Amino acid sequence: MFLVNSLRKSSGNGLLQLEVQQDYVVLDNGLLQLTFTKPGGHLICIRYNGLDNLLELHNPLLNGGFWDLNWSKPGTSGTRGEFDVANGTDFQVVVQNEEQVELSFTRKWDASMLGQYAPLSIDKRFIMLCGSSGFYSYAIYQRDETMPAFYLNEARIALMLNIEKFVYMAMSDDRQRRLPRPEDRVPPRGRELAFPEAVLLVDPIEPEFKGEVDDKYQYSCENKDNKVHGFICTDPTIGLWQISPSNEFRTGGPIKQDLTSHVNPTTLAMFVSTHYGGEDLVVKFGDGEEWKKVFGPVFIYLNSVSDYTNDSNAFLWSDAKDQMKKEVEKWPYSFPVSEDFLHVDQRGSVCGRLFAQDRYISEGKIAAKGAFVGLAPPGKDGSFQKEAKGYQFWVNADDDGYFKITNIRPGVYNIYAWVPGFIGDYRCDKDIVVAPGSSIDLGDLVYFPPRNGATLWEIGIPDRSAAEFYVPDPDPMYINKLLVNLPSHRFRQYGLWQRYADLYPNQDLVYTIGTSDYKKDWFYAQVTRKIGESAYKATTWQIKFELDEIAESGKYTLRIALASATFSILEVRVNKNGLGEALFSSGLIGSDNTITRHGIHGLYWQFNVEMETSLFNEGDNTIYLTQARNFSALHGVMYDYVRLEAPSFTSNKLA
Incomplete structure (x- = not known):
């Protein structure tokens, strides 16, 4: 077995070939051939290593390779709106020489498109280089003073790969596997669980997948780690990889999470999304608000081996990672010709x-x-x-x-x-x-981190994640086999929120300072408890602790850092059996859906609650934390860290 096609020079006269017809455009460098619709700029064929088309063209909805976006009218609630495949209306060859071809597919917005398309002008670019086993794509999204207000919920590149050929997914060293087929997710072969993305495979075509849960969110990762992922075809042996050499154009910062590859088979380059952030990450534009942003380029890399063996998948994955490192070293690229991409x-x-x-x-x-x-x-x-x-x-x-x-x-x-x-x-x-x-x-x-006084006690590690807390075993009825032996991804199993009621059937969590261990005794998410067939009960957690003496004056400070919140209201009470008006209420916070999407953090929240000394007792005390929203199993918060500080002038410095 040896790697082929990744370094071989183009055939024939060594030049890139460009064919422009009335309805389509073909790019060929001897290693691979791309076919686009014209002027739409929809990628309908990738020909490589003897396979006529790596793309799927027979799905009921989405096919081939495309840029798309999701948008809404101003004032729309939620994170989903109108789907727009960003078809171009004009085509131009912006570069053609012996080393490079760059194509531009543009759609300029005007008033006649009002209500039909997102008020954006879009320039989609595709680049093929001589001798390169892949191609690049980027886009310039732009608004001017004539455009009305709108909300942008999502922007991405999607490649829908040949269903029969691409059956093995790899998105990290430890998350790689053969995937079930798309039809396994559809009744009667699949049964939808608490939300459409999660499906129990009850009668899959291949028996090895029977009883597993399939959910695309189980293959999410943080932006900082989202550099290469893709699929492998075994006959012929081909890898197709989406490589992102930079995150400068992504939203939400380095640990914002997003989708990668999943069943269909689909590989994604996400630029704007509300995943693990919710409505807070909807991009809202006002009337006439000018804006311009370059998304990408990302690199679609192809590799192959001469013969398939048991080591082929690891070999192609390793080569894809090596190529990713080369792309990162070349950033920012020198070859895109748009003046908006800065060298x-x-x-x-x-x-x-x-x-x-x-x-x-x-x-x-x-x-x-x-x-x-x-x-x-x-x-x-x-x-x-x-x-x-x-x-x-x-x-x-x-x-x-x-x-x-x-x-x-x-x-x-x-x-x-x-x-x-x-x-x-x-x-x-x-x-x-x-x-x-x-x-x-x-x-x-x-x-200078927030601090009023010495630490009396603390729970967890301030690292913006709930990973250090107790993540339960999944229900054996709802597992993804890939994750069973991956302790660091334990939280990605489906339905873990349901295990709270199993562990605490009659009484909510009680945590005793000095006795309890947050790794074992602090559940990873404070969720509701199901009662009956469809009702849910709010939950109240207790933190019990002792104070040898009470400060004569000043205020105690409770610091609460949350790693996630989904349509939640967090209330704090002290002593008096947790009854009466809340000392503190967060109000309604969060819509990041991290619990649903098998994450361990979403958006970070930090609250500081100052408490009068008169609220406390010498000896036993209890702080009550109530998540008061109870309309759904999926309302809840994840804690990052909780700390109680003494009043400043009574505190002793800690070593």
């Missing part, structure tokens, strides 16, 4: 060093080891996670807190950061202006 000499850089300073942990500053540090458009603390119109640039600080962010598009930004092990968000108190070719040294930056 390396048109960009700038920012560097500095970040510290955290918490006087109750250390007298001096602490290097922000591993901190996430990024540039995003100006806003409030943590606003980057809901930001979707601009570009973002993120790195991790080294062990000494140093960071350098390169290849930044010119613009006005804030520096945002968070430090693992410390609650809250850092934001620079002044804007940073990046110019072409600029190199800005910010020097030392210091983050």
